[in-house]
Amino acid sequence: MQTDPTLNPRIVIATPAPNPPKVDVDPASTRLQLLEPFKPWDGKDIEGAAVLIKVNSVVNVDTGKEDAVPATARAYKAAGTPWVVVGDENYGEGSSREHAALEPRHLGGVAVIVKSFARIHETNLKKQGMLPLTFADPADYDKIAPTDRIAIKGLTTFAPGKPLTLEGTRTDGSKYSFPVNQTFNANQIAWFKAGSALNAMAAAFAK
Secondary structure (H helix, E strand, O other): OEEOOOOOOOOEEOOOOOOOOOOOOOOOOOOOOOOOOOOOOOOOOEEEEEEEEEOOEOEEOOOOEEOOHHHHHHHHHHHOOOEEEEOOOOEOOOOOOOHHHHHHHHOOEEEEEEOOEOHHHHHHHHHOOOEEEEEOOHHHHHHOOOOOEEEEEOHHHOOOOOOEEEEEEOOOOOEEEEEEEOOOOHHHHHHHHHOOHHHHHHHHHHO
């Protein structure tokens, strides 16, 4: 332990351990699981994402069957299919805990597109490397069907204040597109590119 004389002398700064302890979890445990760091952004726009949820409709577009949200998300993850959530006003109200954003990211979610967010949940989604986006025109919500495939364009030039573009493909092959807004600052964009805020912090500490 050490103190920094430029700070309050009563504040003690912990010195990183040279050999941090290893946490072992039984692979057969049904209660505990060690999560691997989320993968960083692959440098490409998001393509072919399924709509996991729109209002109360949960349809696995790979099978055409309705199912529970977690089961459908796990099926998409196992198939390597990214997915998005489409929501209405004040999305995430009452979901201020980190786990409410951690779980969808863990299950393969890439974006949440809504009319408006509860502020804390929006920030938590950013911390986990997801894209919280809002409709530039709330009426565009009605263009998306639960069976559409979604692309998010403009990520290669992702910058604060610059809208992205949502492109949808319907089952008949027809397409539509419209702008979606984002509130990322430069630091939060670095979280996204690293895969999560924790990944970005770990990379910074490793330098």
